[in-house]
Amino acid sequence: MTLAARKQAPIYTGTRIPSPIPSVLQVDPVLREEGDILEVNFGPNHPSTHGVLRLIVELNGERVEGVEAVIGYLHTGFEKNMEQKTWWKAITYPERIDYLSFQINELAFVLAIEKLLGVEPPPKATWMRTLLCELSRIHSHLIWLGTGALELGAISLLWYCFRERDAVLDLFELVTGVRMHTRYFQAGGLAEDIPPGFFMECRKFADVFPGRVDEYEALLDRQAIWLERTKGIGLLSAEDAIALGQSGPVLRASGVDWDLRKVQPYLAYDQVDFHVPVYFNGDVYDRYKVRMDEMRESTRIVQQCLDGMPEGPWTVDDRKIVLPPRHELHTSMESLIHHFKLVTEGYRVPAGEVYVAVESARGELGCYVVSDGGSKPWRVKFRAPSFVALEATATTVAGSLVADLIAILGSLDTVMGDCDR
């Protein structure tokens, strides 16, 4: 079918969002009275709920007639904790919120601080951030693909995906010294210079990776079981997706051409060439296709970042917000004072409120920050894409089979750490 023809055919007319509670699918009272409704608890410790999500599912035979998502099992109070830390210590928290696309979470908070401070990082830092965020997106999509396919029985794909994921983590380790939760971005630029040898290793990965994506796609796309279990399942129309606040791959699989990297370019996204994949059926298969295409596009961005990486400093030369170089501490009294002040009480950020949104692997990741002018944030709030994605559970699973429930839930790609914060 051509693209235009697919675009015109409506997935469904009207809206399927349950009423009166948009996030809870309630069993029809007549059916509850006459039918044989069985209430089943999925989770919170179910192997295929991607963390500690509890679904209260009401089944009529194999059909899902009622569903309610219960969250909060992983709530750790990140936002409360961040209010107790100085600005630069709080940077370590966001990456633990969404532990699969950690660099992007870190970026959202750092961009918010920089917006309040009015600091412009040097170009090298901007380009390196772009590169690492795209690697992070690849990392997140690989885990999604591996676990999502595993849940539908394609076990071998998990090992392939984790092989590639390990290569990405090796790259992170090479740059930052740690594999996850890197705290490599900070207000003003990067924490350290990019080590020699990184570009070579990264290029090796970027050269080989598109071929690997093709392999994975060949493994799945020619498999009848995969197609049967993903096509036409978990439908979400564009209208419903927008009303439910869906973003990222879920929104783009429903036919909405919307990517924050294009519509409000941040970092170096307006200087690189990439394409936003859009599919129109809004089913599990299209969400899978969007993510596969995004991995290819991300690799293209990585390659362009490697080619276009500017020379120069990796962080701004402002001792009021960035630690002085280590060697200066032995010779310069001023540097020692700056170091001491920064480590003990941190820098102060002008009063104000900002909302910074970036395109994370899961969609719009927003960071709302209020400062009173002190050395600690007054309020930090993360608009977590996983939290919003789970609101669509009731709409997408309505009337589906219980076996498809897992496929649909997987296709929304939620990370419970992100959801519960």
Next chain:
Amino acid sequence: MNFADVPRLTSVTEERGETTVVVETAGLREASEYLRDESGFNFLADITATDYLGWNERTVAGYWGHRGGRDINRPGSWGLAKKPEPKPKRFSVSYHLVSVVSGARRATRVRLQVWCDEGESVPSVVSVWPTADWHEREAYDLMGIEFEGHPNLKRILMDDDWQGHPLRKDYPIGGEPVRFSGAE
């Protein structure tokens, strides 16, 4: 974009490239419907409740940055004894709205804001944007804001029988009590 026609408008401010539209609390639903239908803000990205208890009470000393950047050679004391601007009420509830148009070249954003005190309720906007359901439950759970007309207002992140609202400024951070500390 012009926000002068928003019903029950209190103020419109533009800061750091972000527009904040403050409306009367009672007129929130009216303003929301106007923004969705007339201005095209069909996408509610986020609802954030903020507690300003203790705001403006103590001065914040030290180095102050300004819009033009930071000058290392300025004395660090020029902002001493400065207080942030006072806020009208204790809680603010901010609604971050986006106008999502498929294939658009630019994103238009606005922050819709209402203010309320302890014990006052805010009209629910679930009927305007269904996605507000969980966002409002979160604001109720963590900040104790009552949303009038919400179909299912109960705790979402904390346990159902939890006491208090953890993100309030008067909610203690916790920790183990230590002997021999303080006046003993």
